[in-house]
Amino acid sequence: MSNQTQTPDIDAPQLPSKADHPAGKCLMSRRKFLLSSGVATSTVMVSMNGGMAMAKVPAIMTTYPRKKIGKLSALKTDKPVGFEYPDEGAYAQSMLVKLGVEAGGGVGQQKDVVAFNYFCTHQGGDLSGTYKADTKSLGACPLHLSTYDLTRHGILISGQAYQSLPQVLLELKGDDIYAVGVFGLIFGRYDNLQG
Numbered sequence: 001m002s003n004q005t006q007t008p009d010i011d012a013p014q015l016p017s018k019a020d021h022p023a024g025k026c027l028m029s030r031r032k033f034l035l036s037s038g039v040a041t042s043t044v045m046v047s048m049n050g051g052m053a054m055a056k057v058p059a060i061m062t063t064y065p066r067k068k069i070g071k072l073s074a075l076k077t078d079k080p081v082g083f084e085y086p087d088e089g090a091y092a093q094s095m096l097v098k099l100g101v102e103a104g105g106g107v108g109q110q111k112d113v114v115a116f117n118y119f120c121t122h123q124g125g126d127l128s129g130t131y132k133a134d135t136k137s138l139g140a141c142p143l144h145l146s147t148y149d150l151t152r153h154g155i156l157i158s159g160q161a162y163q164s165l166p167q168v169l170l171e172l173k174g175d176d177i178y179a180v181g182v183f184g185l186i187f188g189r190y191d192n193l194q195g
């Protein structure tokens with residue numbers, strides 16, 4: 001009989017990974033972006049309701065210009081309207097559209113009005129004119145066919161890109177629609193607010 005004691009298996013537990021899922025990559029990279037962006041940011045304490053008690057946790061805020069980009073009453077379902085945001089520089093061209101179905105980040109009574117940057121996150125293919133009313137998507141990209149779902153924060157449906165399309169965050173005041181931020185990094189920029 002052997003005196004050797006058995007060594008317990010100390011392999012690290014296998015945690016589920018989202019790394020291979022396009023949506024997972026999208027969420028991770030956006031979180032990283034929001035946490036690492038160094039321009040026009042400040043650290044503030046925000047209240048989180050953890051169930052039992054309110055806790056103060058640090059959060060990083062990025063300040064974007066607030067820009068009026070249209071009127072809700074003027075939008076027609078599935079007819080995109082162009083605008084530029086957050087400035088008038090390269091790759092700022094974006095689109096505002098009433099999808100006719102509820103969407104992530106949507107404003108309006110049906111939460112169906114959303115806005116996205118027009119440039120493919122892969123290599124900057126121009127997606128203007130590629131809106132598809134039947135699938136509520138942008139694409140296919142003219143360069144390598146990436147297609148993005150506008151009902152789900154611009155996640156990739158298919159193609160070469162692995163980051164979601166930057167979503168322009170909207171606010172509604174009365175009938176006026178304002179762009180107030182960008183969720184994701186615009187192609188060709190190291191930060192969205194470069195001067």
Ligand code: FES
Pocket residue numbers: 120121122123124125141142143144145146159160161
């Ligand atoms: S640039 Fe759009 S898929 Fe490559």
